[in-house]
Structures are given as C-alpha cells and as structure tokens.
Amino acid sequence: MSRLVVVSNRVADPRKTAAGGLAVALGDALSTNGGLWFGWSGTIVEGGTPGEGDMQTQQAGNVTLSTVDLCREDYDSYYLGYSNGVLWPVFHYRLDLADFDAGFIGGYRRVNQMMARKLMPLLRPDDIIWVHDYHLIPMAAELRAMGCRNRIGFFLHIPLPPPLILAAIPQHEWLIRSLFAYDLVGLQSQADVDHFSRYVGQEAGAETLDKHQFRAFGRTVHAQAFPIGIDxxxxxxxxxxxxxxxxxxxxxxxxxxxxxxxxxxxxxxxxxxxxxxxxxxxxxxxxxxxxxxxxxxxxxxxxxxxxxxxxxxxxxxxxxxxxxxxxxxxxxxxxxxxxxxxxxxxxxxxxxxxxxxxxxxxxxxxxxxxxxxxxxxxxxxxxxxxxxxxxxxxxxxxxxxxxxxxxxxxxxxxxxxxxxxxxxxxxxxxxxxxxxxxxxQDVHWWRKTFLQTLTDMAPG
Known part of the structure; x- marks a missing residue:
C-alpha cells in the first residue's frame, strides 16, 4: 500500500484529541499504512538565513512528524505578508484589506521552495502526497521541478473567489498555474469549482475536458468539490x-x-x-x-x-x-x-x-x-x-x-x-x-473520498 504524506503549514500530533477532528482524521489515514506529516514547526528563528531552516523529526506512533523552522524574515513575508496579508483577504473577497507589496511574494515563493527542498529527500516513489491550504499553493510545482512524479493532491480550506477578484492579485497567473502541477484540486463547494472553471477558461485558455477535468500549461488537473465535515x-x-x-x-x-x-x-x-x-x-x-x-x-x-x-x-x-x-x-x-x-x-x-x-x-x-x-x-x-x-x-x-x-x-x-x-x-x-x-458527508467521508479520487489517478 502507498504511504500517505500530508503537507500543511502547521503540523499536529494526531494522538492528542485536543488537536481537533481534522488532525485526528488525517492521523487515522496516516497511521493506517504508516505516514509522514510535514510542515512548519511554528518556531521563528531570530536572525536566521532566509530560505534556510533547521528540520526536526519525531515519531507519533506510526506517523513521522517532520517540521522546519522559519527565520523572522521568511515568517514576515511568507506567513504574515503574502499568505495572510494578500491571499487570505483576497480569497475572502476583501481587496480593500490586501497589501499587494511586491516583496511579499518573493518570501512566499522562497519558503515554498525551501520546504519542497526539505521534503523531497523524504519521499518514496509510491507515496501519495496531500498538500493543504493557501500557504502552500506552489508546493507541487516546486516538487515537480525537482523531479517528483508522485500523485499530488491539494485541498483549499478557504473559499476561491470569482475570476475578476482573483485577477487583482499581482502575478495571479503564476499562482493559478501552480495548481496545474497537482493531479487533484479539492475545493469546499461547487461555487468554488465554478469560480475555478471560469478563471482557467477565461484567464488561462484551459480546455474543459469534462465537468471536473481541465487542461492547460501541458497538464490536466481534476478539480472537484469535497465539502469538509466533522467527526x-x-x-x-x-x-x-x-x-x-x-x-x-x-x-x-x-x-x-x-x-x-x-x-x-x-x-x-x-x-x-x-x-x-x-x-x-x-x-x-x-x-x-x-x-x-x-x-x-x-x-x-x-x-x-x-x-x-x-x-x-x-x-x-x-x-x-x-x-x-x-x-x-x-x-x-x-x-x-x-x-x-x-x-x-x-x-x-x-x-x-x-x-x-x-x-x-x-x-x-x-x-x-x-x-x-x-x-x-x-x-x-x-x-x-x-x-x-x-x-x-x-x-x-x-x-x-x-x-x-x-x-x-x-x-x-x-x-x-x-x-x-x-x-x-x-x-x-x-x-x-x-x-x-x-x-x-462527515470528515471521514471527506478524507476517504478525496484520497480515493487521488489514488485512482495516474501519477505525475
């Protein structure tokens, strides 16, 4: 059986019930065949080198938890600046609150590159990779550039706005193009899928193969609604x-x-x-x-x-x-x-x-x-x-x-x-x-349906 690799901004120990239903659900999937959970440690290193970070690894039962530290400059640009100062407000339709400082996107790309570089040696050829949320949209593109051919899925936990709002983001083309490095893009609602379909058709000239399949930039991506639930x-x-x-x-x-x-x-x-x-x-x-x-x-x-x-x-x-x-x-x-x-x-x-x-x-x-x-x-x-x-x-x-x-x-x-x-x-x-x-449609349905859809796809 393939091993599951979960990549998210923050990592939780799935054995702790205080982690919440999502962490427990992902932990169940990771523990079934052994798995890896990778992401930021939550630690900010003052005076550290941008694009570099120490990695820590520990075992949580059958699950390996691997985390990377961020230096202050990377935290300010990747997390505060671009993820929560640009993507969060725009994806929630608040263009008036977005700070489109061009310097933030450099830190966002740099941290995603660094995390991909740290993750790549940990991967096995038959791993299934599941990337979570807006902090890590470019993760699959960075992994593909390093030669990764695994199945990679992405789930966006926040809404995806309509095309005209997305288009307000400087370099929005690069951001959405990054999604085509995934095999499967999961969204919360059918409204979000409709927004994705309209954007890739209008802005990227994507060919719509069926209601879930879109082809552009030499790749085909499957986009579908998987409404998340609770246990x-x-x-x-x-x-x-x-x-x-x-x-x-x-x-x-x-x-x-x-x-x-x-x-x-x-x-x-x-x-x-x-x-x-x-x-x-x-x-x-x-x-x-x-x-x-x-x-x-x-x-x-x-x-x-x-x-x-x-x-x-x-x-x-x-x-x-x-x-x-x-x-x-x-x-x-x-x-x-x-x-x-x-x-x-x-x-x-x-x-x-x-x-x-x-x-x-x-x-x-x-x-x-x-x-x-x-x-x-x-x-x-x-x-x-x-x-x-x-x-x-x-x-x-x-x-x-x-x-x-x-x-x-x-x-x-x-x-x-x-x-x-x-x-x-x-x-x-x-x-x-x-x-x-x-x-x-509880959290177990969400997890099983997403992973089964991803597993049924041809890798890379």
Whole structure:
C-alpha cells in the first residue's frame, strides 16, 4: 500500500484529541499504512538565513512528524505578508484589506521552495502526497521541478473567489498555474469549482475536458468539490463528557430565565462579527419582548493580533458590545457577553447544547465547521436553531438552517426572531434533516473520498 504524506503549514500530533477532528482524521489515514506529516514547526528563528531552516523529526506512533523552522524574515513575508496579508483577504473577497507589496511574494515563493527542498529527500516513489491550504499553493510545482512524479493532491480550506477578484492579485497567473502541477484540486463547494472553471477558461485558455477535468500549461488537473465535515460521533460524545456537562449545567442554571444566542469563531474580519452585533441590536429595538430575556454570548478567540486590521476589529467589537450593553442592559441582565479568549474544545459542546440559537454569519467562509458542531451537539428532543450565512460554504449542504444575508441587518434580525419563536416540531424536523446531512458527508467521508479520487489517478 502507498504511504500517505500530508503537507500543511502547521503540523499536529494526531494522538492528542485536543488537536481537533481534522488532525485526528488525517492521523487515522496516516497511521493506517504508516505516514509522514510535514510542515512548519511554528518556531521563528531570530536572525536566521532566509530560505534556510533547521528540520526536526519525531515519531507519533506510526506517523513521522517532520517540521522546519522559519527565520523572522521568511515568517514576515511568507506567513504574515503574502499568505495572510494578500491571499487570505483576497480569497475572502476583501481587496480593500490586501497589501499587494511586491516583496511579499518573493518570501512566499522562497519558503515554498525551501520546504519542497526539505521534503523531497523524504519521499518514496509510491507515496501519495496531500498538500493543504493557501500557504502552500506552489508546493507541487516546486516538487515537480525537482523531479517528483508522485500523485499530488491539494485541498483549499478557504473559499476561491470569482475570476475578476482573483485577477487583482499581482502575478495571479503564476499562482493559478501552480495548481496545474497537482493531479487533484479539492475545493469546499461547487461555487468554488465554478469560480475555478471560469478563471482557467477565461484567464488561462484551459480546455474543459469534462465537468471536473481541465487542461492547460501541458497538464490536466481534476478539480472537484469535497465539502469538509466533522467527526459527528466524536463530537456528540464530547457533549456527554465531564467538561461539557459541567459547562451545560452551569450555563443552564445561570440562564434559567434567559434564551441564549451563541457565536463562536476566531476574531477575523471574514466572520461578520460587527454586522452580527448590529443585527442583534436591531432585534432588541424591533422586538422589545427580547429585552431582559435574550442574551448573546459571543466568543471571538485571538487571531493574528500582530496585524493592524485585527487590532482595529477588536476595538470595533468592544465598542459595539459596550454600546449595546450600555443602551439596553439592566442591573440583572447584560444583552451581550463578549469573550476574547479561547474556550477549551471539550467545554464547547456543552455551550452549543444550551444555546437556543447559533449565529454563524460570516461574510465569506470556505465551509464553517462551527455550524456542523452546533448541529452535532444538540438534544434531538429539544434542539436549537442554526442561523447561517448564505455566504458560508456550509450553506450548500445545510439548507434546513435559516439562511441569511449578513449584510442585511434588518433581514438577519428578522431571522433571529423567527429562530427564537420557532415551534418545537419545526425545530425537531429541521435538526433531523441537518444531522442526516452532516453524517452523510462527515470528515471521514471527506478524507476517504478525496484520497480515493487521488489514488485512482495516474501519477505525475
């Protein structure tokens, strides 16, 4: 059997449950026949040489973990500069936030070349290579240039924007051409596949062989939607764990006279947090029966705080929360509880389960697994309601959620009110359908389907 080699920006020990469902799923695949997980160590070496990095290797059961350090200059240009200062905002449709400094792309290419150079000697002729996410788009092209003929697949965890937005990236032709070095390109949604198809046809003159096959630059690539899921049984089991039960019991007791609305995400401008808070304010204005009753718990865990955009977003959120609490709060009730820190994964299912409504309203998201975790954590006899942005990749699957346009403050508030007033029978019916959907395409389906598709292809 072929060995699986996973390449990602960060590497996790799959034996640690805190690593999350994705790490566990990939770890299962790696462990089956022995495997290698390769990526950045997370270590930044001050004063190091650009394009060079020390490599460390350790065993995690049957899985080899190989990581490379980055020097400060490479970290600033590859990670902060190009990956998160250019690709992240553009791929989330935020051209206004992209920093198109031409110097960043040099660091991005340099680090991908360095990682390919470190990885190449570790590869075996029959390895299957699976590269993950926007940090490493050129990885296959660098490996091919060094003579690698293995099957190589790529999965983009974030959305792929329409052609005109992609075309705003300086050297976008090189970036998308790099994808043709892969045998298989996996995307989160059919909308993303459509954007890819239109771009390669309009900008690269690609020949469309069928709905998944595109030929350009002397190579044929297979592009297909593989919507990522969660381990439903694993997450449902966490709901009954000690930490989750303690969270559920304490919140149920504290908010016995309230209805909880919940938002959980990283602090990021793609998540639509200011728009969500304004919609909640509008809910309190238009439906005063929620005063003293509905409480929004908003968890926004720290993220990329070295970037000015994120510190500005934090200030905006804190101002909005303070304004809402000041205008509507009472001595015994605050409408918004804003938490800017991480909440342990083992405790989250209890918080999901006690919530009457989950607000998952990103302005743009590749998939959004919080929506699926919320569904998995619910009590089928008395489930909460999912309010979901139509601009999340999950909206293609989760059609029984209340789909909203997060830019429409009035419309989102109306949908939240519908969710709060929804009869039990309708909540149960919607939840049953949603649970069926996330079970059909869980994280194991995602991994098996992607790897089987890649395995069936001719290498190189």
């Amino acid at each position: 439903v049984d694993e997450f449902a089991a966490l709901t009954h764990g000690k930490d989750a039960r303690e969270m559920f019991d304490s919140m149920k007791d504290e908010y016995s006279r309230r209805r909880l609305l919940l938002g959980v995400e990283r602090l990021d401008y793609s998540k639509g947090l200011p728009q969500r808070l304004r919609a909640f304010r509008h809910l309190l204005q238009q439906y005063p029966e929620n005063l003293g009753s509905a409480t929004l718990i908003q968890i926004a865990s720290p993220s990329r705080e070295a970037l000015d955009t994120y510190s500005g977003l934090r200030q905006e959120l804190e101002s909005l929360c303070g304004s809402i609490n000041g205008d509507y709060g009472e001595l015994d009730w605050m409408p918004v509880r804003y938490i800017h820190r991480n909440v342990a994964r083992k405790r989250l299912p209890g918080l999901y389960r006690v919530a009457s409504v989950a607000l998952v309203t990103p302005l743009r998201d590749g998939m959004n697994l919080v929506a699926k975790e919320f569904i998995a954590a619910q009590d089928p006899a008395d489930p909460g309601v999912l309010v979901l942005s139509r601009f999340a990749g999950a909206a293609e699957q989760l059609k029984e959620a209340l789909l909203v346009n997060p830019y429409d403050t009035h419309g989102t508030a109306e949908s939240i009110q519908v969710a709060l007033q929804m009869p039990l029978a309708e909540r149960q019916k919607r939840h049953q359908k949603l649970l069926e959907r996330i079970r059909q």
